[in-house]
Amino acid sequence: MTAASQLASVLDHIDKDFDNSLERLFTLLRIKSISADSAFDADCKKAADHLAADIATIGFEANVLPTEGHPAIIGKSDVAKSNGAHVLFYGHYDVQPVDPLNLWNRPPFDPVVTKHADGRDIIVARGAEDDKGQLMTFVEACRAWKSVTGSLPIDVTILIEGEEEIGSKHFGPFLEKHKNDLKADFALVCDTSMWDQNTPAITTALRGLVYEEVIVKAANRDLHSGIFGGGAQNPIRVLTRILGGIHDDNGRVTIPGFYDGVKDLPADIRAQWEKLNLTPDAFLKPIGLSIPAGETDRLLIEQVSSRPTADINGIVGGYTGEGSKTVIPAQASAKISFRLVEGQDPAKIRKAFRDYVTARVPADCKVEFLDHAGAPAIALDWGMKPLAAAKRALTDEWGRDALLIGSGASIPIVADFKRTLGLDTVLIGFGLDDDNIHSPNEKYDLKSFHKGIRSWARILAAFADAPR
């Protein structure tokens, strides 16, 4: 029996069992697995244990394995299929911090289905989309296949990590150590988005990331600005002056060498992208903005997907409480990240940034840097075989052509899979731009979850029956 012939029953089961799928997602969403904050280390462990136990119930031989940081999970499906197709599915159970908590409409770890302002049904919780929702979308598709047919249509290895939100620092060595357990034909990565609510997409290009923290230190203690103001250097002044200069009036990054190796879009791609017509009205208006902030001579779609960026993700120094305090602080710090595109070397960008800052710090101040992450951009092969099968399955489910798109986000694991395991990756996800991931009131459309599970069920069937 071909997978295709069993698919209708599987899809039917998905529809009937959907309330249970939702409850299983909620159970995972209730675990506060914030990887960035060591106060939640035990919750991260709990999320890993829970997921391993859950996928064991659908026939995976699952193990929670230590890393230098939060643990990872490897689960292998139980039956080696005669067709031999074998995919490595990747997701992560860790989530972003929830601050500012006061901007959430409800507790971030108390998931609920509610109505979006425009009437859509949405699941609201930290991790609802990124990545617990996306991850469970795939797991539930596997569960349906197992329930209906007793096995999966292809061999699946599930790999789940717990440090994606903090740069997957310890995951490279983990992959290296376990590479014999992670053999597959290609990888599937799920934390990407659809083009819009009704149009599925496969992501074939990703920006890279360099994430730095810079700490400027001036006096050996906090000073009174009346006594010392004017004479003593203020590290916030130094830091704002330096960071305030990294963009020019045209939105271009001024760090010398930043654009080295960056190529313009091929004319045909640019023509296609112009047709997609990503307008400020469509993209920026929903978030309350109207003026593209990137390089003024680039399309908005280029600014957010094919051009490199510099963003200050956080800054703090001096007195930030209620009221006023006339202090000149001893130090100030900022977190800065760069989204990279093909042709940029993360190590060179990091060095260029550090050189730029260091050259501008007064001689009697000190500067320190912390490296929080670094990964090159990814450009996948648009002709890769599994793409065609996945594209067809998505088109069948959603009733319109699945698009091949570039994403502005960074998923460093894709480069690691190629380098360590020799695997190409197919990136498919059901997120939307308005999911508020990393923000208060993160959500995942109920439709994304439901049709996403159905999509993965179809994709597994398509992989099983595709010529290899």
Place this chain on the structure above:
Amino acid sequence: MTAASQLASVLDHIDKDFDNSLERLFTLLRIKSISADSAFDADCKKAADHLAADIATIGFEANVLPTEGHPAIIGKSDVAKSNGAHVLFYGHYDVQPVDPLNLWNRPPFDPVVTKHADGRDIIVARGAEDDKGQLMTFVEACRAWKSVTGSLPIDVTILIEGEEEIGSKHFGPFLEKHKNDLKADFALVCDTSMWDQNTPAITTALRGLVYEEVIVKAANRDLHSGIFGGGAQNPIRVLTRILGGIHDDNGRVTIPGFYDGVKDLPADIRAQWEKLNLTPDAFLKPIGLSIPAGETDRLLIEQVSSRPTADINGIVGGYTGEGSKTVIPAQASAKISFRLVEGQDPAKIRKAFRDYVTARVPADCKVEFLDHAGAPAIALDWGMKPLAAAKRALTDEWGRDALLIGSGASIPIVADFKRTLGLDTVLIGFGLDDDNIHSPNEKYDLKSFHKGIRSWARILAAFADAPR
């Protein structure tokens, strides 16, 4: 009997009772009267009640009186003196917040006498100097006079407020309301400094202050920097770009009109100040710096006392916790203060700053301002009569000439006294530049406290016997 003939007995009593003076100061220092943080409102009330009760024990008719904010105290000495001299003494019981708490060597509200690194005995606690220590230095001098002679040598009204550290917002109306109870010949204000450990000083010029908070708002929620980075405006970028531009390469403030009305030092004063030889080695080295940060064409002593400044006292936006978060925040904010000199109008400076910022905020972002304080600079009359008596008394106690100096700090109450009560002010204090006021490990030299009490006892006698 003249006050001068009784002085020796009073000074002797001060020496013998000094341990008790210290214990009374400690009792006040243990009260957590942080005015900026509403969590400490009850402590502010407690400090006011405690001080009123304490000065009542030395014959003051003392009342705790409400303001729109924290209460104030008016205490009037009990006997109208035949000589008719009458001073209004001003101090404040409120203190600055204590953060960052981890930089304190011990709990900030558990005062102790300990050794400075260079061997000096010091009192360490929040408020040890500013202003509880300085205030009690005066109160203890009154107590000694009362104990030894049964009364004070002149009439004294003590006025203590609880909102100095938050800009004395409600004190103007309070003065207006109680002005008939605050009549005097002149005012004494105590929260100023000596020239150095061994050289007393009277402050005759003070910088003014404009304190602003600026909040830049961009998107209607926090955004993921991968999805929106490059296209969506980042309020930290906007804020750092604006604030990073308020000083030029020569340390000059670039806000149009900022220096309007600012006069150069008269040649003779500049010559005197050059002789004082305030070097970077003497002034900046103790705080770990070496390069004056102000206008490059000005003396260091000008930079910190006679030139206006702009300092960013606090900045915050985005993710500031441990690790990294790829967020573009919805807003960022900063606290900025300007020290003003004679000739600058606080209202004009505030407007110039707001105009400067507003003109630089992108059209789709919003900016809000909060007014935390505003007061003009003060230049006192160097020929004012009580100065000579006070100068002589200080010189007698310390064995070297008391200096007349300018201070970089702002004491807005001095302008209020002139405007509302018609009083000139004599500013005398025993602080030192290394007292860490507004900073962790605030201290007050034990010698400042002891010889300060003796100094005030001498000054009261000098005022009593001075020709009026």
